[in-house]
Amino acid sequence: MDLDELLNNDSFTKEEIIFLLSLKKEEEINKLFQRADEVRQKYCGNEVHLRGIIEISNYCEQNCIYCGLRFDNHFIKRYRMSPDEIVKTAKTITNEGIFTVVLQSGEDSYFDSEIISYIIYQIKQNTDVAITLSLGERNFDEYKKWKIAGADRYLLKHETANPRLYEAYHFKQELSERLEHLEFLKSLGYQIGSGNLIGLPMQTIEDIADDILLCQKFDLDMAAFGPFIPSPHTPYHKKKGADVLLTLKTMAVARLVLKNVHIPSTTALATLDKNGRKKGLQCGANVVMPDFTPFPYREHFQIYANRKCMLDDPKVCSSCLQFQIESIGRKISKSKGDSLKQNAILS
Numbered sequence: 001m002d003l004d005e006l007l008n009n010d011s012f013t014k015e016e017i018i019f020l021l022s023l024k025k026e027e028e029i030n031k032l033f034q035r036a037d038e039v040r041q042k043y044c045g046n047e048v049h050l051r052g053i054i055e056i057s058n059y060c061e062q063n064c065i066y067c068g069l070r071f072d073n074h075f076i077k078r079y080r081m082s083p084d085e086i087v088k089t090a091k092t093i094t095n096e097g098i099f100t101v102v103l104q105s106g107e108d109s110y111f112d113s114e115i116i117s118y119i120i121y122q123i124k125q126n127t128d129v130a131i132t133l134s135l136g137e138r139n140f141d142e143y144k145k146w147k148i149a150g151a152d153r154y155l156l157k158h159e160t161a162n163p164r165l166y167e168a169y170h171f172k173q174e175l176s177e178r179l180e181h182l183e184f185l186k187s188l189g190y191q192i193g194s195g196n197l198i199g200l201p202m203q204t205i206e207d208i209a210d211d212i213l214l215c216q217k218f219d220l221d222m223a224a225f226g227p228f229i230p231s232p233h234t235p236y237h238k239k240k241g242a243d244v245l246l247t248l249k250t251m252a253v254a255r256l257v258l259k260n261v262h263i264p265s266t267t268a269l270a271t272l273d274k275n276g277r278k279k280g281l282q283c284g285a286n287v288v289m290p291d292f293t294p295f296p297y298r299e300h301f302q303i304y305a306n307r308k309c310m311l312d313d314p315k316v317c318s319s320c321l322q323f324q325i326e327s328i329g330r331k332i333s334k335s336k337g338d339s340l341k342q343n344a345i346l347s
Contacts, residue, residue, distance in 0.1 A: 003028055007035040012257050017209040020253045021246070029249065036252035036284035043260040044286040048325045049337030050318075051100040051132065051264075052093035055293040055301040056081045056119075060106025062136065065169050066200060068231030068302040069106040075233045077300045080110060083119050085294065090123045093292050096318050099336045100130045102155070102289065107136035116142070117149040124150040130336040132193070137181050147188045152338075154185045155193040157224060161210040165202055182218055191339045193222030193262075198250050199242025200228045208246075212254050215261070221339035222262040222287070225250045229268055229304035244273045248283050255284030260340040262287045271308040278324050287337070288325070290317050 001019050009016070023029050057080045060069040068076065081089075090101045101123060105111065120131055132153035133146060143154070158178050160166050166175040186192050196211040215223040227242030251263055264287040265280025273279065277288060291298060292314045299310055309317045325332055 014209050018205055021205050021249055032252050033283040036255040039255050040284050046330050047333035048330050049287045049333045050098045051102050051289040052098040052292045053102045053104055053289050054089050055104050056086055057105035057108040058301045059108040062107050063171050066236045073233045076302050079297050079300055086119050087122045094127045102132040104134040113142040113145045117145050120149040120151050153191040157195045159197050161214040162207045191221040195224035197228045198247045201239050212257050224264050226266040226268045231304045252283040264289055267308050
């Protein structure tokens with residue numbers, strides 16, 4: 001295949017995606033990153049959207065084989081934030097000039113429809129923010145109630161588009177069920193996000209190509225491609241972690257294929273490479289998600305090992321992020337960063 005011609009395609013086949021993901025020569029990879037950055041600028045502009053994360057609970061009723069929050073991990077200290085603590089933290093996030101709050105947890109049914117609805121309502125009453133929920137697979141009625149309460153977005157990563165691997169990673173849960181949840185969330189009017197983990201055991205380049213195509217099929221508003229990092233006290237604790245370069249290539253190819261979608265440069269990427277966030281922003285990403293979970297909770301949200309900024313003051317992290325973003329000629333957005341697809345429709 002002719003690389004220069006391929007990089008200017010409007011659409012891509014699975015074979016072409018595999019070809020781009022498999023690039024080995026530094027010169028060719030740099031061309032891929034440069035083209036992804038050009039496409040990002042065309043569809044997203046030069047603004048970087050910040051999403052402030054609050055990890056409200058590290059309890060989880062699932063036993064995903066790669067995740068440090070899994071039910072069978074008895075070595076982490078479990079916690080739940082109170083609704084008042086969560087609302088107070090949301091105010092802190094807006095005081096930092098960030099206008100999206102992400103409520104993230106394991107699948108914790110203690111936070112039922114009423115509690116989450118109350119939290120959403122209180123945040124909306126006290127701040128002018130968009131609210132993203134990242135609470136795992138929940139009851140369809142809960143999704144409805146949370147949308148009515150004011151939730152704007154839902155992030156539910158599919159992790160892998162390979163049904164066989166999905167079952168292996170999630171103890172016989174089925175990929176089809178996860179996709180039904182995404183379809184239902186979309187039908188309710190949520191802006192939806194999904195994505196995969198790069199470098200999971202048994203994963204192939206073909207699987208990653210299918211992940212990107214699945215994101216295209218769902219016409220996502222946000223697509224997250226984060227690296228797998230082994231977590232202690234899980235069955236995968238001795239497995240090899242993700243390759244940073246492959247993660248960056250995946251983000252770049254995803255930008256070419258998906259175009260007007262928000263793509264985050266993840267904390268996990270920064271954990272593997274001190275310049276990871278900046279590199280991600282230079283190869284297609286336009287979102288960063290700083291952690292505002294207050295102490296002492298944040299050090300116990302151990303989804304993987306040695307998480308970047310775990311012990312740092314969130315305000316210090318925000319200043320550092322601003323410096324990194326401005327150092328590459330980008331600026332922090334002052335908007336809520338709604339779906340680029342909505343903006344396209346309005347224009």
